[in-house]
Amino acid sequence: MGGGAVAPRYDERMARSNRQRTSRRAVYETLRRKVLTLELPPGAALSENELAAALGVSRTPVRESLILLSQEGLVQIFPQVGSFVSRVDPAKVADAQFLREAVELAALDDLPAELDADLVEELRRNLAEQERPGLDLEDFFELDEAFHHALLRLSGHGSAWATVVSAKGHLDRARRLGLYDTATPTGFAAQHVEIFEAVLGGDAALARSAMRTHLRAVFDDVERVRARSPELFAKDTGSVPVRRNVVVWE
Amino acid sequence: MGGGAVAPRYDERMARSNRQRTSRRAVYETLRRKVLTLELPPGAALSENELAAALGVSRTPVRESLILLSQEGLVQIFPQVGSFVSRVDPAKVADAQFLREAVELAALDDLPAELDADLVEELRRNLAEQERPGLDLEDFFELDEAFHHALLRLSGHGSAWATVVSAKGHLDRARRLGLYDTATPTGFAAQHVEIFEAVLGGDAALARSAMRTHLRAVFDDVERVRARSPELFAKDTGSVPVRRNVVVWE
DNA sequence: CGACCAATGCTTGTATACAAGTGCTGGTCG
DNA sequence: CGACCAGCACTTGTATACAAGCATTGGTCG
Numbered sequence: 380m381g382g383g384a385v386a387p388r389y390d391e392r393m394a395r396s397n398r399q400r401t402s403r404r405a406v407y408e409t410l411r412r413k414v415l416t417l418e419l420p421p422g423a424a425l426s427e428n429e430l431a432a433a434l435g436v437s438r439t440p441v442r443e444s445l446i447l448l449s450q451e452g453l454v455q456i457f458p459q460v461g462s463f464v465s466r467v468d469p470a471k472v473a474d475a476q477f478l479r480e481a482v483e484l485a486a487l488d489d490l491p492a493e494l495d496a497d498l499v500e501e502l503r504r505n506l507a508e509q510e511r512p513g514l515d516l517e518d519f520f521e522l523d524e525a526f527h528h529a530l531l532r533l534s535g536h537g538s539a540w541a542t543v544v545s546a547k548g549h550l551d552r553a554r555r556l557g558l559y560d561t562a563t564p565t566g567f568a569a570q571h572v573e574i575f576e577a578v579l580g581g582d583a584a585l586a587r588s589a590m591r592t593h594l595r596a597v598f599d600d601v602e603r604v605r606a607r608s609p610e611l612f613a614k615d616t617g618s619v620p621v622r623r624n625v626v627v628w629e
Numbered sequence: 630m631g632g633g634a635v636a637p638r639y640d641e642r643m644a645r646s647n648r649q650r651t652s653r654r655a656v657y658e659t660l661r662r663k664v665l666t667l668e669l670p671p672g673a674a675l676s677e678n679e680l681a682a683a684l685g686v687s688r689t690p691v692r693e694s695l696i697l698l699s700q701e702g703l704v705q706i707f708p709q710v711g712s713f714v715s716r717v718d719p720a721k722v723a724d725a726q727f728l729r730e731a732v733e734l735a736a737l738d739d740l741p742a743e744l745d746a747d748l749v750e751e752l753r754r755n756l757a758e759q760e761r762p763g764l765d766l767e768d769f770f771e772l773d774e775a776f777h778h779a780l781l782r783l784s785g786h787g788s789a790w791a792t793v794v795s796a797k798g799h800l801d802r803a804r805r806l807g808l809y810d811t812a813t814p815t816g817f818a819a820q821h822v823e824i825f826e827a828v829l830g831g832d833a834a835l836a837r838s839a840m841r842t843h844l845r846a847v848f849d850d851v852e853r854v855r856a857r858s859p860e861l862f863a864k865d866t867g868s869v870p871v872r873r874n875v876v877v878w879e
Numbered sequence: 880c881g882a883c884c885a886a887t888g889c890t891t892g893t894a895t896a897c898a899a900g901t902g903c904t905g906g907t908c909g
Numbered sequence: 910c911g912a913c914c915a916g917c918a919c920t921t922g923t924a925t926a927c928a929a930g931c932a933t934t935g936g937t938c939g
Contacts, residue, residue, distance in 0.1 A: 651891090651892065651893090652892075652893075653892080653893090686893080686894090687893060687894040687895070688893095688894080688895085689892080689893055689894065689895090690892080690893070707901095708899095708900080708901095709899070709900040709901055710900085710901060710902085711901095
């Protein structure tokens, strides 16, 4: 360790550089979005070379993104064989459901007596948006995410949301499959309102009950779509191979 | 997509190659262990080049491992600056505590009427081991992990353990700091027995109560050690830099 | 005609070279 | 003596080259 630099100080200066606008982050977010929106369907082959060429970068950031997605369970990497978008694994979906339910219900038990006014207002606006007539499905998903996240923040455990998010990847994809059938998920919006009003009224038991009903309803959708599109689910090992789908990168 | 290979079939043949005995996996597990055991203390600088040289591999697997650890929150990467073992963030510790409590308590609510005999026997042996007189601290940690994991499997949600594990990294480090003070954590072993007997007796409420007490006791240890070793915790941005610790790789 | 098998294209894993950026250091100038 | 500033050493990010392995393919042999 000769003359040069040593470990720099560990202060908030680094927090600035935390805004990693690296190429890897861009690729990671792009791929993750395409997987969650089913633009890259379960079972699709992901070639590092092809993705790199299509995205205009080298293999390195693509590869590192795939490794991250692999740890999230959204991608499976088979050494010397290939990488694939994970099929929807019913067991993992059930796990995500269990975890999400556990966390969100525990949060409802932990609500403070005095609710944060700003968050309540944010939730109110969110619910109003959800009931807008010509609502896009993608917008509804964003609102749904924000609703549950805000509810978690209301209990002071907002940062636990990140863990839920990374765990519920499989659940999200399955939900999306289910929601593409129903034209507009008005039922879910109504359930959201029910939960919110129970929270406002301070009725923890009712809030729990409503939340559980809501989350179970989402889960039931998964089983419904599974009967319709079994090839997107795992465990049916002998199913259709789903050969190299032609992926267009606009 | 000319002549050669296409996407191979997606069958159980691949499950075999899932045994990734790659160099990256070895490096990842080594680094993760050293971080969790505090052999690489919070704040320590991690140079990709140094680690690569010490481990006898190139930068690539080291770098990819650091990226994975970074996503777990155990390592912080600052582009063009350096990588460091994350300091113990009290907020993240609290999050991990909340998440763990939510999941494990929910599992206790979900216990089947008929308990799996093999798992019960496994738990019994585990608890017997925990009360062995001259128990190593590292062994106790392993037993503790196995105990909670088995309890989760008893409720049929064993695979949710993986998420808890990755989320509770910060909690584990903090616990380890706390347990290095107390000579032998006999108190925790006794609490384990209490939980187990409540589960066997079918008393869900008592099991919940005992589990909550147990997990809260672990959490309190964190605050205790924080008063003693503040430099290992974050938020005190002006604290000691902790310069490039000399890490020996035996 | 069927079974076997080598050639070939692809895949990911690893190693290395180069690029861009940061912080310390030490000399220099006012 | 103090402030400034150029240079250097080190960092991670990215690109590329090479290595090892699997699966399909197409020919050959029985």
